[in-house]
Amino acid sequence: MQLYNKYNKEQLIKQLHDEDFTRTTISFYRYVRISDPQIFRDELYREWFSLNCFGRIYVAREGINAQMSVPTANLDAFLEQLNSREQLKNMPIKYAVEDNGKSFYKLTIKVRPKIVADGLDDQAFDVTNVGRHLSATEFHEQIGKPDVLVVDMRNHYESEIGHFEGAICPEADTFREEIDLVVEQLKEEKERKILLYCTGGVRCEKASAYLKHHGFQDVNQLHGGIIEYAQQIKRLNLKSKFVGKNFVFDERLGESINGEVIAHCHQCGKKCDAHTNCANNLCHILFIQCAECASHFQGCCSEECKEVLHAPVEERDLYVQAFQRKFGNRKAFRKGFSQKIKKLDLRYE
Incomplete structure (x- = not known):
């Protein structure tokens, strides 16, 4: 077959x-x-x-x-x-x-070379020396204690729409970038109790081992991630300490955990947590867009991208060249950074 x-x-x-x-x-x-x-x-x-x-x-x-x-x-x-x-x-x-x-x-x-793209040399540290796995209720009980640091090990566009109360949410675009950012940001906190979490738990496996390798003494991780936490909290009829929506990497792009909307449309600032990709495939940036802006911009992140979307076929090469001159490649459109949602004067460069 x-x-x-x-x-x-x-x-x-x-x-x-x-x-x-x-x-x-x-x-x-x-x-x-x-x-x-x-x-x-x-x-x-x-x-x-x-x-x-x-x-x-x-x-x-x-x-x-x-x-x-x-x-x-x-x-x-x-x-x-x-x-x-x-x-x-x-x-x-x-x-x-x-x-x-x-x-x-x-x-x-x-x-793939790895099941999560972390960019780490697994021979440089003991990847099996992971943090202590906490159940949903154990994790829930630790949140908010003065000696505890809760760290979101997901990318910024995930934590922007939902996160645990009081969590440290690094503005990282990739998991590899975030691991080093967390180590640097918390370098003076190696004696503190660290609680790591991610969507389903897989990123925390590698992250917890990496933090322990760098001298963090009390590293813990949420077993089963946000998904398992949400199921357990609902089953136990406890008030969720995760606020907002859990970003997921499928067509849904998110699932609400406690019903709150904590993010804002990147174009008008209205409360909104609906992610979408710019309809201009030369851009394709992942960003948050409300229904009104989606209608006005026709699914694009800017007027310029809307113009590209409707450009005659014979003119599209000019836009492609302009995008390449300005950004090099599509990776320059960092996922979800609202400061990237701005006018791009491509025609006169």
Whole structure:
């Protein structure tokens, strides 16, 4: 069988919305030795394709990191398949807090050097010497204590729409950038109790080991991340100390944890926590946009990008060249930094 998707995005999204059954959004990860990631990947693709699973999965020699959408009727069969593999047996599964069943529209499994792009040399420190795992209730009870520092190990565009009360939220654009930023920012706090958290827990595994390597004495991490915390707090009928929305890396782009909106539209400043990508694919910046601005700017981050969106085909090369001269490449549009949402005079450079 073909071990990759053969339809375009528009076809796949239409097929998803035409489905007459429910899906369940789940996530899981595990650091485990995989001797041949490519063979492992191909086997998983065959199995999960046969169950009509969608998702984004990374496989590496160090393990697996998966966010998936599984037909609810096939969920038991999917979990049985996981348990049939020694590397994936008894996998802790995290279920989405808000789930419309439209989180993914295709199955993508990629072989990567690492399951999280951290840019670290794993030979330089003991990656197995991780922090103490705290349950949701243990983490909940520690928040707000005077001797405790709560640190958000996610990127700034994630923490901007939701975070734990009093958390330190570094303005970092990547996980690799953030790890060093946290070490530097907290270098005088190595005796304090540190509580790390992220979306599902996988980033904290590496981050906690890195902090301990740099001399931090009391490093703790939220087991299962924000997703598990939200489920447990709801089950125990406790008031959430996570405020706002949890950013997720799928079509939903976020799930509300306590119903509050703490972010603002990057264009007009109105309260809003809806992320979108600029409709001008030359830009494609991830930013927050309210419904009114989305209508006015036609999904773009600026009037200039709206102009590019409607430029005649024969003129688009001029805009491409202007963007390249000004920014070099698309990475210059740092994800979600509101100061980047500004007018760009591209035509007269």
